Amino acid sequence: MDMNTYFEKALDGLRDAGNYRVFADLERHAGDFPRATRYRSDGQTHDVTVWCSNDYLGMGQNPIVTSAMIAAIEKCGAGAGGTRNISGTNHYHVLLEKELADLHGKEAALIFTSGYVSNWAALGTLASKVPDCIVYSDALNHASMIEGIRHSRADKRIWKHNDPEDLDRKLAADDPERPKLVAFESVYSMDGDIAPIAEICDVAEKYGAMTYLDEVHAVGMYGPRGGGVAEQEGLMDRLTVIEGTLGKAFGVLGGYIAASTALCDFVRSFSSGFIFTTALPPGLAAGATASIRHLKGSEIERLRHKERVAKVRAKLDALSIPHMPNPSHIVPVMVGDAAKCKWISDLLLDNYGIYVQPINYPTVPVGTERLRITPTPLHSDADIDHLVGALSNLWSQCALSRAVA
Ligand SMILES: *Cc1c(COP(=O)(O)O)cnc(C)c1O
Numbered sequence: 001m002d003m004n005t006y007f008e009k010a011l012d013g014l015r016d017a018g019n020y021r022v023f024a025d026l027e028r029h030a031g032d033f034p035r036a037t038r039y040r041s042d043g044q045t046h047d048v049t050v051w052c053s054n055d056y057l058g059m060g061q062n063p064i065v066t067s068a069m070i071a072a073i074e075k076c077g078a079g080a081g082g083t084r085n086i087s088g089t090n091h092y093h094v095l096l097e098k099e100l101a102d103l104h105g106k107e108a109a110l111i112f113t114s115g116y117v118s119n120w121a122a123l124g125t126l127a128s129k130v131p132d133c134i135v136y137s138d139a140l141n142h143a144s145m146i147e148g149i150r151h152s153r154a155d156k157r158i159w160k161h162n163d164p165e166d167l168d169r170k171l172a173a174d175d176p177e178r179p180k181l182v183a184f185e186s187v188y189s190m191d192g193d194i195a196p197i198a199e200i201c202d203v204a205e206k207y208g209a210m211t212y213l214d215e216v217h218a219v220g221m222y223g224p225r226g227g228g229v230a231e232q233e234g235l236m237d238r239l240t241v242i243e244g245t246l247g248k249a250f251g252v253l254g255g256y257i258a259a260s261t262a263l264c265d266f267v268r269s270f271s272s273g274f275i276f277t278t279a280l281p282p283g284l285a286a287g288a289t290a291s292i293r294h295l296k297g298s299e300i301e302r303l304r305h306k307e308r309v310a311k312v313r314a315k316l317d318a319l320s321i322p323h324m325p326n327p328s329h330i331v332p333v334m335v336g337d338a339a340k341c342k343w344i345s346d347l348l349l350d351n352y353g354i355y356v357q358p359i360n361y362p363t364v365p366v367g368t369e370r371l372r373i374t375p376t377p378l379h380s381d382a383d384i385d386h387l388v389g390a391l392s393n394l395w396s397q398c399a400l401s402r403a404v405a
Helices: 003-016 063-076 084-088 091-103 115-129 143-152 164-172 197-206 261-270 282-297 300-318 338-352 381-397
Strands: 025-028 035-039 045-050 108-112 134-138 155-159 180-185 210-214 241-245 255-259 331-334 370-373
Touching: 025 045, 045 381, 063 282, 091 108, 091 255, 091 282, 108 115, 108 261, 115 143, 115 180, 115 210, 115 241, 115 255, 115 261, 134 143, 134 164, 143 180, 155 164, 164 180, 164 197, 180 197, 197 210, 255 261, 300 331, 300 381, 338 370, 338 381
Parallel strands: 134 155, 134 180, 180 210, 210 241
Antiparallel strands: 025 035, 035 045, 108 255, 241 255, 331 370
């Protein structure tokens, strides 16, 4: 069999289903966030405004972060030069782990090469190495958590999304003697809804279960020091593990867990995904540390961000463009049709210089196709007016229904 023929056929299947992914080829402009140059397939370029970045606060181009990175590169060079165990632990990694432990009020923290790897490795290690462990996973957990749990081969129960009562029923049905781990997220990234963390902790504590909270979409952004939703609600000490990323609001790259010294040391010592990979470049660690430190002490970015999000929502409401109500910073504009969602996204990019990636099945259920808009503190009033005006034009051209005010 010609394997390339097989690969092409599989890809045609994706294309026919409308699920083939095409990347926007961008060059981001430091100092001019959220502007970027887009390279088209015909070689032409044009400027676009990015409206779907997870660099939620623009920290990826903040001079506090970039200058810390440049200084660390000039001091230590480009790469770490090894795994953490064999020569790769740089002093910047140690400082970053201290900063993260402090951010979440935990004894210790452990960094990984991405948030994905941190979930995969930490959940995989805890669930497989704790004898007889059962994992209770929220039905809408991120792929990285699902893969980590699957890899562990531990028994698992899927509980209804954000439903502590269903979690209670599932925990009650199992042997009280077996070790238990409840895994969930704070802000869910596609609907922008937020978990009832206190109620989930109540239930977990009732059954003596450990809790593992993914705060990837909340760190840097919620809580007085950017410690996430658990910090905002005064719940950090009730969670066994808080997991986060350095690649979204902190603007760099990497992932981590924060927990007790013993738990972090356990994962450090038994996790293949931590041990057998090159450590993060020291420059990244220095940039992430600078970003976390800055956001611990500065509310300006968070306040401005909230104000921008509210403004986008109000302008959408004024033109009756339907968006999902939620308590977070994520604004899902609902299209409800895969072809129209892609078409609107293409026209926004080509005709209006607005980049919002369409979100279709399998990322979201069929019939809930959407444009996931992420306003940032650096989107101007003019940017917002341009976005909402363009959406309104395209809504009319597509004969899409408007929300009832
Ligand atoms: C993006 C994401 C991750 C992975 O984080 P990366 O640092 O991008 O690898 C983990 N969990 C959730 C919920 C995410 O959305």
